[in-house]
Amino acid sequence: MPPPTFLQNPQRVRPILILGVDVISEHPKRFAVVSWFNGRLERKGEFTLYRLIRFIQSKRPDIVAMDSITELGDDLRKFLRALPSGTKLVQVTGRPGEQRSLQSLAREHGIRTFDRFDPYEEAKLSALLASKGVGYEVLAFEDEVIIRVTRGRSHGKGGWSQDRYRKRVHNLVRDKVREIEESLRRADIPFDLETEEKDYGLAKGEFKVYASREELAGLIRPMRGGDVEVRIQPVERAELGFAPLKGEEAVMGRKSIIVGIDPGITVGIAAIDLSGNIVALHSQRNMPVGEVFRFISEIGHPVIVATDVKPAPGFVEKIARSFKASLFVPRESLRVEEKNELLRNLGISVDDDHQRDALAAAYKAYLRLKPKLEHVEARLREAGLSRKADEVKALVIQGYNLGEAMQRVTLRERPREEEEHEEGPSFDVRPYIRRIRELERRIEFLERENAELREVIKEQKRVIGRLERRIADYDEEIRRKVLRERELEAKVKRIEVLEKQLREAKAVIERLGRDLVQVKRMNVVEIRGSAVPLKVMNVLSWRELERLEREIGIKRGDVLFVVNPAGAGRAIAEELVEKGIKALITEKPLPGPVRNVLREAHVPFFTGDELDVKRVDEFAVVERETLERAIEELLARWEEEDREREAERLLRLVEEYRIERVKELRRKAEEEARAEHRKA
Structure with a gap:
């Protein structure tokens, strides 16, 4: 396989x-x-x-x-x-x-x-x-580190400009403190933080990190010489400690295990051997990282560190790197049902969910390796090396092929040959020998001192050249980073534009949905014949009239609805009369010239409020009965007004004729009187 x-x-x-x-x-x-x-x-x-x-x-x-x-x-x-x-x-x-x-x-x-x-x-x-x-390792530092974030240089004295600079530096200190805090949280490293606020920023921040300086290597970098300084100081022990050294052979001699870890406030740890047997099961609240390392080290040597989630938490990756163990990450995060099923197969109950998650991760890793481990065990039985099965399995997991692993274990089993020991001198010549050799070494040292210093100069030149190349690479990296940031910024802006368009489109869709409901109601009313559709014009102008003609058409007997008739004149009103419209309804009052033309042509006109017009965008309807009744009433009123005007006109004509006749009779009488006078 x-x-x-x-x-x-x-x-x-x-x-x-x-x-x-x-x-x-x-x-x-x-x-x-x-x-x-x-x-x-x-x-x-x-x-x-x-x-x-x-x-x-x-x-x-x-x-x-x-x-x-x-x-x-x-x-x-x-x-x-x-x-x-x-x-x-x-x-x-x-x-x-x-x-x-x-x-x-x-x-x-x-x-x-x-x-x-x-x-x-x-x-x-x-x-x-x-x-x-x-031997014993000399322990000079506690598993604690102090990280201090402060301003890098003095603010000095000054006016407004200096105040702005001070506020800027305090904001930079605050941002750096937040950056370090986020890095520590992502790495699941416990810490305490004390800050001093100033100018809406921070004057300083001090972290007390409960981890060794090795754990922080590559995670937090010291900074000096700029506006912000970051100093990392390990906490020294008051007295030196001594811990037994566990050398390479000591590590190899420990039992190889598979460790599952569930990080968090409560840490769960489970360990099983390479035969699938449970070795340890533990959970503890607020368990320091150092204690996790010590707990695992006392159980055995982990060859695999496993997690039940994907991607692997930084805490689990850090422990795997510390033990130089392989990291197991499932193809997808394990579900609760799957974890419970794994524990049922093991036939074991756990105290809490953290132990369950850790044990499920370790056992899942073992099941993935089980076919390979069983194959190794079968080959070892054939070779008569069953006693060293765990060592060979561990080497195979670490990347050795089976032949290399068996060879290493076989060579390690060979008995050491006894070595001969020479007796020391029977008399004390140590002071003389030491002095002679000291002088010889001093002469030798002085002879090569100059050569070594020249080598140091060469090495420094090589370092300078390497640093110059690194600076060039760094500049190129910064350029690429700026380009990536610009590209990302452009994509973010594009996303914002698309999100805005999406919101606007949703608003339009919502409005159109409401309009559609109203239009459907209007269509039902129109189909039933109880309403008259109106042809809508936004303004009463020649261009709008042409648009309506082009898109819908205007025929004799149509009823038009004009939103804003302001500014219209006699010519367009005469055009509407020429087209034979039945009536004109407006949202606002008609101009005087238009009213006069329509009145003379007996074309009814109304406002939307008078007829209760229902309108949705380009559609409008009015109840047929209401419209017909209003037209009849308006035409009847106009007819009555016309009759009254005609009667008045006739009376004026009769009166004007009577007055003219009286004048004519008087003029004739005067002429006859003058004629008789001349005859006399």
Whole structure:
């Protein structure tokens, strides 16, 4: 069957680098250094304390081993502070008050000794013993770190400009505190936070983080030289502690297990062995990260750390990296029903949901590996290596093929050959030998000092070149980041525009829905014949009239509805009369010229309020009975008015005729009188 796909980046056990250190002379203080890497010893030379610290910081070894840390004298604390993250200082001879000699420890662990007065020989023994897990780690720091966020430079004195700068810096401090707080929460690292508010921002913030500085490596970065400073300070122990060293062999000797973890306020932990048996089941509220590590370490060595959700929480990923274990993530988050089914198959009850989730994650990982593990077990029975089944299974899970794993376990089982030990001299020549060798080494050191300094200069030039290349790469990365941010900003703006259009479209759809209901009602009324449809014009203009003609058409007997007739004149009113409309209804009063034309042509006109017109956008109706009655009444009133006007006109004509006749008779009488007078 194909190999399982859930193991993320399976890696083989990483070879460790150990530096053995022994003092050569006190004044000036010089040290002999021997390195142990993957079983190979190499003499590194003689170092001052300053050069030794720089060498350790550049090589970043896993262990710096010494027979006694008192050889560092007053520089011990300074040396411990300078160690890189992940580098342990180990005293191989034991904790203070229980120390043993290097030679006795070497004989006990089958290491051949030679000249015990040679500092390089003692440095070599320290490295070899540390590689076998012998010794005690020197603990100088608590599993706590103080992170201080403050302003980077003084505000100085000034006016309005200086006040704006101070407020800006306090806002930057607040933003940096929020950024660190969010990073710690995402990594599930517990902490306490104290802040000092100022200018609607923060003057400073201080985190007390309950984790080691190794856990914060790469998560929180110190900052100096700008407007905001971030300082990371491990909490030193009042007294040095000593913890037994668990070397590579000690880790290999522990029981291999599969660990399931449910992170949160209450942490759930479950462990099963590679045969599917439950080893441990535990849950605890507010369980510190260090305590989780110690709890798992006491059970065994995890080869797989599993979670029940996808994607994996940062807390679970961190524990997997710390143990160099493979991470199991299900293809999709496990459902509650599936978890309960897994526990029923195991035939076990749990105290709470956190234990259930952790155990379900571990058992799900085991079931995914079970076919492969059963195949390995069958092959081991055939080869007669059933006793070492767990070791071989662990190596196979870590990425070795079955043949390589069986070979490593077989070689580890070979008995060690007894080594011969040489007796030391019967008389004390140590002071003389030490002095002679010290002088020889000093001469050798002075001869190569110049060469080493030249190498340092070359190395610095290489570092400068590398940093210049990194700066160029960083500039390119910043440019790409800016382009990505611009692209993202454009997409965000596009989304905002589309969301606005969507909201507007929804509003239109809602309004049209209401209009459609009203139109349906109007259509029903129209079909029944109880209403008259009106042809709607927004304004009484030639352009609007042409649009109505083009889209709907105007025929004789139509009733028009005009929203705003203001500004219309006699010409357009005469056009409507020419088209033979039955009536004109307006929302606002008609202009005088239009009213006169329609009145003269006996075309009725009304306002919408008089007839109770029902209108939806481009549609309007009026009840037929109401319209007909209003038209009849208006035409009757106009006819009565016309009769009255005609009667008045006739009376005026008669009166005008009578007056003219009287005038004519008077004029004739006067003419006759003048004629008779002339005759007389």
